[in-house]
Amino acid sequence: MMNKTVIGLEIHAQLITETKAFCSCRADVFDLEPNTAICPVCTGQPGTLPVLNKRVVEFAIMAGLAMNCTINKRSVFDRKNYFYPDLPKGYQITQYFFPIAENGFLYLENGDEKRKIGIRRIHIEEDAGKMIHQGTDSITGSSGSYVDLNRCGVPLIEIVTEPDLRSPAEARIFMELLRDTVRALGVCSGDMEKGALRCDANISMVDDSGRSSNRVEVKNINSFKFVEKALEFEQERISRILSSGGDVAKETRSWSFSSKETFSMRSKEEENDYRYFPEPDLPELIVSEDLIERIAGNLPELPWEKIERFMKQYSLPRYDATVLSSDGEIASYFEEVAQTTRRPKESSNWIMGEVMRLMNEKELTVEEVRVSPEHFKELFGLIDEGKISNKIAKEIFPFIVEGRKSPLEIVKEKGLEQIDDDKVIEDALRKAMTDNPSAVEQFRDGKEGVLGYFVGAVMKATRGKANPSKVNEIARRMLKG
Numbered sequence: 001m002m003n004k005t006v007i008g009l010e011i012h013a014q015l016i017t018e019t020k021a022f023c024s025c026r027a028d029v030f031d032l033e034p035n036t037a038i039c040p041v042c043t044g045q046p047g048t049l050p051v052l053n054k055r056v057v058e059f060a061i062m063a064g065l066a067m068n069c070t071i072n073k074r075s076v077f078d079r080k081n082y083f084y085p086d087l088p089k090g091y092q093i094t095q096y097f098f099p100i101a102e103n104g105f106l107y108l109e110n111g112d113e114k115r116k117i118g119i120r121r122i123h124i125e126e127d128a129g130k131m132i133h134q135g136t137d138s139i140t141g142s143s144g145s146y147v148d149l150n151r152c153g154v155p156l157i158e159i160v161t162e163p164d165l166r167s168p169a170e171a172r173i174f175m176e177l178l179r180d181t182v183r184a185l186g187v188c189s190g191d192m193e194k195g196a197l198r199c200d201a202n203i204s205m206v207d208d209s210g211r212s213s214n215r216v217e218v219k220n221i222n223s224f225k226f227v228e229k230a231l232e233f234e235q236e237r238i239s240r241i242l243s244s245g246g247d248v249a250k251e252t253r254s255w256s257f258s259s260k261e262t263f264s265m266r267s268k269e270e271e272n273d274y275r276y277f278p279e280p281d282l283p284e285l286i287v288s289e290d291l292i293e294r295i296a297g298n299l300p301e302l303p304w305e306k307i308e309r310f311m312k313q314y315s316l317p318r319y320d321a322t323v324l325s326s327d328g329e330i331a332s333y334f335e336e337v338a339q340t341t342r343r344p345k346e347s348s349n350w351i352m353g354e355v356m357r358l359m360n361e362k363e364l365t366v367e368e369v370r371v372s373p374e375h376f377k378e379l380f381g382l383i384d385e386g387k388i389s390n391k392i393a394k395e396i397f398p399f400i401v402e403g404r405k406s407p408l409e410i411v412k413e414k415g416l417e418q419i420d421d422d423k424v425i426e427d428a429l430r431k432a433m434t435d436n437p438s439a440v441e442q443f444r445d446g447k448e449g450v451l452g453y454f455v456g457a458v459m460k461a462t463r464g465k466a467n468p469s470k471v472n473e474i475a476r477r478m479l480k481g
């Protein structure tokens with residue numbers, strides 16, 4: 001039996017505006033002390049009124065255009081009513097009936113497959129605050145809970161896809177594409193670990209006979225890896241229930257980071273439980289054709305456009321182009337290095353290899369591991385001229401980063417220049433031959449394998465600096481006698 005998997009995503013992206021959606025509190029609250037970026041508006045005091053942040057509208061339009069949506073010239077804010085301590089107003093301002101953007105799509109590339117994934121809608125809304133539960137990570141079993149309202153009113157866009165994704169891996173790839181897109185636009189940091197990009201996933205499965213399971217919603221997914229893991233877990237679970245003839249409960253489940261499984265949170269509430277109605281404190285949002293056109297004309301280069309350009313301009317394989325363009329800073333660093341060295345493929349290898357490895361291992365930024373393009377040029381030159389081997393080049397790379405010194409300086413300082421001098425190699429070989437005359441005999445009797453022993457001895461004597469191909473050549477000549 002082959003079940004078909006159907007996945008749709010609801011993604012919340014935190015907008016990197018200066019101020020919140022409806023007041024002038026600062027919007028970047030990630031590292032702040034609790035309750036230090038709040039005001040009467042975002043804490044829902046009586047008598048206050050929201051005022052819409054223009055940047056939020058512009059960012060939402062940018063995202064809508066990048067995702068090929070229709071931008072609605074008229075959209076409307078609504079109240080989504082529910083009670084929770086982190087929502088002092090008792091409702092969230094969102095756009096339910098008339099969102100700012102709808103009917104878009106993004107192309108998803110998975111291996112050789114390229115498919116359109118529908119974007120049903122993008123709407124503007126505000127974030128809620130945060131609860132901190134003492135001792136545990138849930139309210140049950142905690143001795144006390146605190147509320148931090150800093151995040152109240154932080155602007156979000158919610159992006160809702162059509163149920164067009166067919167596997168957990170596709171869902172992860174889609175999230176990565178979305179991250180790259182909002183980053184390229186400069187509207188969101190795309191950082192899932194910090195909660196700047198959050199994903200709820202709806203999954204259902206259809207069996208051979210066309211019978212569809214109920215839809216299960218998975219919440220609390222806080223990394224790209226876990227998008228895939230949580231959905232794989234659900235796919236397994238739903239398959240198992242379907243094949244045993246059971247009914248899949250329509251519910252909301254939460255992904256547990258510690259146990260790597262999902263667990264039931266609640267049976268899924270219906271949309272009409274929220275008693276949506278138009279927000280009386282905000283006028284309808286009317287955007288002009290002019291504004292839309294101006295924003296459309298100023299969109300930055302989008303990830304898929306950059307990938308195509310890198311492949312064409314620098315003759316890179318798609319894989320390289322995709323990795324390099326997933327981060328704007330890495331992409332522009334690569335371009336600088338490639339243009340200075342005129343060696344795009346080597347530049348790509350070094351940046352995807354040594355540079356990104358250092359960044360990951362030591363949690364450094366591009367700026368911190370930045371080897372100047374001129375130093376890269378010098379490094380490639382040293383390798384070309386046979387002054388150092390590729391291996392030595394990789395070994396000294398961290399020192400170039402650390403000391404901001406030129407590769408040549410470091411090679412000299414550390415005495416790492418490759419030994420090309422025939423005489424030095426011959427001397428070392430002569431010594432090895434005197435030390436082990438029986439091995440010389442063996443070679444002359446036709447045991448070619450002992451060549452390796454002599455090459456090794458010379459490399460050891462020169463502390464790995466002798467040019468290996470030269471050592472091979474000379475050893476062969478001298479051993480023949």
Ligand code: ZN
Pocket residue numbers: 020023024025037038039040041042043153
């Ligand atoms: Zn405020």
Ligand code: MN
Pocket residue numbers: 012125158
């Ligand atoms: Mn939402």
